Amino acid sequence: MKPDCLLLQLWRAPARLASLTLPEWDVLLAQADSANLTSSLYYLVNEHVARQAMPPAVWRRLNGARVLAERHQAAARREVGRIAIALRDTGVPLILLKGAAYTMAQLPSGQGRLYTDIDILVPKARIGAVEAALMTHGWVASGFDAYDQRYYREWMHEIPPMTHMRRTTTIDVHHAILPLTARVRPDSALLLAAAVPVPGEPALYYLAPADLVLHSATHLFFDGESDHGTRDMVDLDRLLRHFGRDPAFWAALPARAAALQLARPLFYALRHAIRLFATPVPAPVLAEVDRLARPGPLALALTDAMFARTLMPSHASCQDGWSALARLGLYLRGNWLRMPPLMLARHLFHKAFISPKGDAAKV
Amino acid sequence: MSPVTTVGAMPRALLAKRLAQGLHLQTGPFITCVRTSIDVVVDGIARLYADYPVSDAGYADFRLTLAPPPGLRRWFRPQVCAEFDLPSHFLPMPRAHAFAMFEWMMNWCISSRVNHYLIIHAAVVERGGRAVILPAPPGSGKSTLCAILVNAGWRLLSDELALVDPESGMLIPAPRPISLKNQSIDVVRRLVPSAVMSPPAHDTLKGSVAHWKAPSDSVARADEPAMPAWVIYPRYQAGAALALQRLPKARSMMRLAENGFNYSELGAAGFEALGDLIERCDSYDFSYSVIDEAVAAFEQLLGSP
Numbered sequence: 001m002k003p004d005c006l007l008l009q010l011w012r013a014p015a016r017l018a019s020l021t022l023p024e025w026d027v028l029l030a031q032a033d034s035a036n037l038t039s040s041l042y043y044l045v046n047e048h049v050a051r052q053a054m055p056p057a058v059w060r061r062l063n064g065a066r067v068l069a070e071r072h073q074a075a076a077r078r079e080v081g082r083i084a085i086a087l088r089d090t091g092v093p094l095i096l097l098k099g100a101a102y103t104m105a106q107l108p109s110g111q112g113r114l115y116t117d118i119d120i121l122v123p124k125a126r127i128g129a130v131e132a133a134l135m136t137h138g139w140v141a142s143g144f145d146a147y148d149q150r151y152y153r154e155w156m157h158e159i160p161p162m163t164h165m166r167r168t169t170t171i172d173v174h175h176a177i178l179p180l181t182a183r184v185r186p187d188s189a190l191l192l193a194a195a196v197p198v199p200g201e202p203a204l205y206y207l208a209p210a211d212l213v214l215h216s217a218t219h220l221f222f223d224g225e226s227d228h229g230t231r232d233m234v235d236l237d238r239l240l241r242h243f244g245r246d247p248a249f250w251a252a253l254p255a256r257a258a259a260l261q262l263a264r265p266l267f268y269a270l271r272h273a274i275r276l277f278a279t280p281v282p283a284p285v286l287a288e289v290d291r292l293a294r295p296g297p298l299a300l301a302l303t304d305a306m307f308a309r310t311l312m313p314s315h316a317s318c319q320d321g322w323s324a325l326a327r328l329g330l331y332l333r334g335n336w337l338r339m340p341p342l343m344l345a346r347h348l349f350h351k352a353f354i355s356p357k358g359d360a361a362k363v
Numbered sequence: 364m365s366p367v368t369t370v371g372a373m374p375r376a377l378l379a380k381r382l383a384q385g386l387h388l389q390t391g392p393f394i395t396c397v398r399t400s401i402d403v404v405v406d407g408i409a410r411l412y413a414d415y416p417v418s419d420a421g422y423a424d425f426r427l428t429l430a431p432p433p434g435l436r437r438w439f440r441p442q443v444c445a446e447f448d449l450p451s452h453f454l455p456m457p458r459a460h461a462f463a464m465f466e467w468m469m470n471w472c473i474s475s476r477v478n479h480y481l482i483i484h485a486a487v488v489e490r491g492g493r494a495v496i497l498p499a500p501p502g503s504g505k506s507t508l509c510a511i512l513v514n515a516g517w518r519l520l521s522d523e524l525a526l527v528d529p530e531s532g533m534l535i536p537a538p539r540p541i542s543l544k545n546q547s548i549d550v551v552r553r554l555v556p557s558a559v560m561s562p563p564a565h566d567t568l569k570g571s572v573a574h575w576k577a578p579s580d581s582v583a584r585a586d587e588p589a590m591p592a593w594v595i596y597p598r599y600q601a602g603a604a605l606a607l608q609r610l611p612k613a614r615s616m617m618r619l620a621e622n623g624f625n626y627s628e629l630g631a632a633g634f635e636a637l638g639d640l641i642e643r644c645d646s647y648d649f650s651y652s653v654i655d656e657a658v659a660a661f662e663q664l665l666g667s668p
Contacts, residue, residue: 023421030426057394057422064478071630 005318007031007041008276011234017048025058027317035230035313038062039069039112069112076103079118079169084203086137090129093205095121095195097174097215101206102235104198109238113231117161117170121207123192124175131159131173138165147350155181155339155347177215178222181339184261186218191260209243210256217269218262221307223334229311236269237277244280254288263293272307306330371413379405385426387418391526391537391585395472396423399465404429407462407561411540411574414582425472429465431458456567463564463572466542470523473537474624480535481527481636482624487520487534488512491665493592494534496525496644498622501569504599507547508657510575514555515658519581520589524624529636532643533588538581540574548573554654593664594619594646605656608648615646 006028010017020028032038042062051059076099084094097119102110122130139162144152152160157176163169176188194208207215216239220232243249257266267289273279295303309326312318335344370378370388378386382405385398399405432442432455442455456464474482485498486509495512499505509522520536528535540561543551548571551558559576594615595607610618616637620626626633651657 021421026422055422057392057424060392060479061424064480067629067632068478071628071632074630 005031005312005315007035007037007230007313007318011044011237012277014044014048017045018053022055022058025055029058029061031313031315031318034315034318036114036228037112037231037234037313038065039072039114040231040234041112042066042069043111065112069114072114073103073110075169076100076115076118079167080104080204082137082164082167083118083120083134083171086133086139087130088203090126090133092122092126092130093195094203095192095205095207096198097121097177097207098219101198101212104201104204105206106199107239108242109235111238113235117172119172119174121174121177121188121191121195124188127159127173127175131162134162134171134173138167139163139171140165145355147355151347155179155343177218179338181343182222183337186214186260186262191215209239209246209249210253211260213239213243213253213269214257214260214262214266217265221265221268222337227314229307230313233272233276233311237273237279240270240273240279240281247282250282250285254285254292257289258292263289264295267293267295268303268307272311276311302329303333306333368417368419369413370408370415370417373417375405375409378409381417382408387420387423388412389416389418390469390539391521392535393424393473393477393537394418394420394422395469396426397429397465398427399429401429401431401458401461403458403461404465407465407574410559411561411576414577414579425476427465427468427472429461429468460564460567460572462561462574463567466540466574469539473524473526477526478625478628479529481529481626481629481633481640483525483527483619483626484523484622484624485525485619486522487525487536487589488517489520489534489589490517492590493665494520494589495593495595495661495664496534496591496619496640497595497597498525498619499597500622503597504547505597506542506544507550507599508597508651510541510543510547510551511554511654511658512661513541513578513581514551515661517661518584518589519577527591527636527640528588529629529632531588532591532636532639534591535588536581536585538577538585540576543573543575545570550654551575591640591644594641594644595649596647598648598650599652600650601652603650603652605653605660606648606650607660610646610648612641612646615644616641 006024010028028041029038032041038061042065045054045062054062080096080100087094096104099110099113099115100118101107102113141160141162144160148160152158157179158172158174161170161172177186177191178184191207191211194211195205196208198204198206206212213236216232216236220229220236253266254263257263270279270281270286270289274281294300305322306326306329309320309323310330312323338344339347373381379400382397383400385396388395388397388408397408442458483496483498485496486505487497488495488509497505497509506522509519513519519538519541520534521538522541524537526535526537543560548560548563552560561574563571563573565571596610596618619641620637623633623637626637629636649660651660
C-alpha cells in the first residue's frame with residue numbers, strides 16, 4: 001500500500017479542518033512540523049477555522065508559527081534590500097529565485113514559506129563583478145578548500161554560498177538552474193531575457209511565470225534531495241493554480257519546457273500535483289507534455305513508486321517499509337542526472353577520503 | 364474527559380509500562396510525550412514528577428525519546444540518546460546523566476520550538492500576585508536564589524524559562540524541578556534537609572547537577588499566570604554586603620533582550636512584549652552573600668507599593 005497522510009488529505013479538502021479531533025490535530029501538526037509546513041498550515045487553517053473553534057494548545061502552536069513566518073518575511077525583505085544596494089553599482093539586474101521571489105512578488109507560494117538562503121540568478125559573464133560587489137558589502141565564502149572551489153566553479157551552477165559577516169545571512173549566486181555537468185543544460189540566457197519586474201519594486205526581477213514553475217519542478221524532480229518534497233509540491237500546486245487563471249500561461253508552458261529541455265520535470269510536476277492536490281490542468285496541456293516527455297512504462301512505474309513516498313512528509317506516520325529505499329533510489333537518480341558516472345565516482349571518492357573530516361556534508 | 368491522573372497515582376510498574384509506550388506528561392501549558400525505558404529516567408520521573416498530571420487527550424506539543432544507542436554502547440560504558448520527534452543530532456551522553464539530559468531536553472523543547480510566548484532565560488517566582496523575574500547568565504547563582512526564595516514560600520513559575528504571553532503580558536507558569544549545580548546542591552541540602560532531589564550526576568558539561576522537586580503547591584497552581592512586577596539581576600558574591608540598586612528601564616530592557624531565547628525570532632512582536640514587560644516592572648541589580656539577608660530583602664520589596 002502506498003502511504004498517504006492527513007496533512008495532504010486536508011490540503012486537498014481543507015473544509016474538514018473545522019471538524020478535527022484533538023488526536024487528529026496532534027498528528028497533523030507533527031506531520032506539518034516534519035515537512036516544514038507549519039507556518040503555511042497556519043494560513044490554511046486561518047481561512048477555514050475560527051480561533052474559538054480550535055483547541056487552545058493548537059491555536060497557540062499555529063499562532064507561534066505565524067509570528068515566525070511574519071518575522072521571516074520582514075527579514076527576507078530587508079535582506080533583499082541590502083543585496084539590491086550591494087549590486088546597484090554593478091548594473092546587474094537583481095533576479096530573485098525560489099523563496100525570495102515568492103516573498104517579494106507576494107505569490108501564494110510565499111505564504112508561510114520559510115527558507116534559509118536567498119537565491120539569485122546572474123549572467124555567467126558577470127559572476128566576478130557580483131561576487132566582488134557582495135564581498136565589498138560584507139558577504140564572504142569561507143571554509144571552502146581548493147577542491148570545493150573547483151567543484152563549484154567548474155562543475156556547479158552556482159559559486160560557493162556567501163555568508164554575511166555580521167548578519168550571518170546566506171546568499172546563493174547562480175548562473176544556471178542546473179549544474180554544468182548535468183544531462184540537460186537549460187539555457188540561462190532564455191531565463192534572463194524573460195525575467196519580469198516584481199510589481200511595485202522596479203529594481204527587482206523574478207523569473208517569468210512559466211520559468212518559475214519549471215525551475216521549481218526542476219529543483220524537485222532533478223535533485224537527489226527529498227527533504228522538502230511535500231513543501232515543494234505545495235509550492236507547485238499554488239503556482240499552477242495562481243498563474244493558471246491566465247489561459248496564456250497554459251498555452252505557452254509545454255513549448256517553453258521543451259525550449260529549456262525541462263519537459264520531463266514538468267511531466268512529473270503535473271502528474272504528482274494532480275495526484276496529490278487535484279491541481280486543475282487543461283487536458284490539451286497534459287496531452288502535449290505527455291507527447292514531449294512521458295517516460296517508458298517501466299521507468300514511470302519505478303519513479304511513481306519512489307515519488308509516492310519521497311513527496312510525503314518525513315514523519316514516521318507518513319512512511320512505509322519502502323520509504324528509505326525510495327529515498328536512496330532518488331538520491332542515486334539525482335546524482336546520476338547531475339554528473340557523468342566517472343566524474344561522480346571521483347567526486348564521492350574525494351569527499352569521502354581526501355577532504356578534511358567534517359566537511360563532507362557541505363558539498 | 365476522565366478525571367485527571369497524576370504520575371504519583373500510578374504504581375511504579377504501570378508508570379514504567381506507560382513510559383515505555385509514551386506518557387503524555389503535562390507541565391504548565393505544555394504536554395510532552397515522553398518515551399523511555401531507561402531506569403534512571405523512570406526513577407527520576409516517579410520521584411520528581413509525582414504531582415504532575417498525565418494527559419489522556421491524545422495530543423502532545425513535543426515528543427521526546429530517550430533510549431540506549433544501537434550497538435555496543437548499550438552495555439559498554441552505557442550511553443543514552445535523545446530524540447525529538449525525528450531522529451536528532453544530539454550527541455549521546457553517559458547513561459548516568461540520563462535524567463539530567465531529560466531535564467535539559469524538556470527545556471530545549473520549549474526554548475527552541477515555542478514561539479507563541481516570549482521566552483527569557485530567567486527564573487520566575489511569585490508572591491502576593493506579583494512576580495519577580497531573575498535573569499542571569501549561568502554561574503551567577505540564579506537557580507540557587509530561586510531555590511532559596513521558593514523555600515521561603517514564594518511560588519515557583521520556572522527556574523530556567525520565563526514565558527511571557529504577548530497578548531496578556533502575564534507570566535505563564537511551567538514549574539519543573541529546580542536545577543542545582545555544584546556547591547548549590549549542598550547549600551540547598553543544608554537549608555532543606557528534607558529536600559527531595561535526584562541523585563547528582565557528576566562530570567556533566569555543567570559539572571555536578573541535581574534536580575530538586577518543585578513544591579506541590581506550585582505544581583497545583585500551574586494554571587494561574589502571574590503579573591510581572593520586578594526584574595532583578597542577581598549576583599552571588601562571597602563576603603559581599605547586600606546591595607539592591609535601581610536600574611533605568613532602557614538599560615534593563617537591553618539586558619533582558621540579551622537573555623531572550625526567541626527575542627529576535629519574534630521580531631516586532633518580541634520587542635513590543637518586552638517593552639510592555641519592562642514598562643510594568645521595576646528593575647534592580649542585586650548582589651548578596653547571606654541567604655537570610657537576601658530573603659529579607661525580597662520580603663521588603665513585597666511591602667513596597
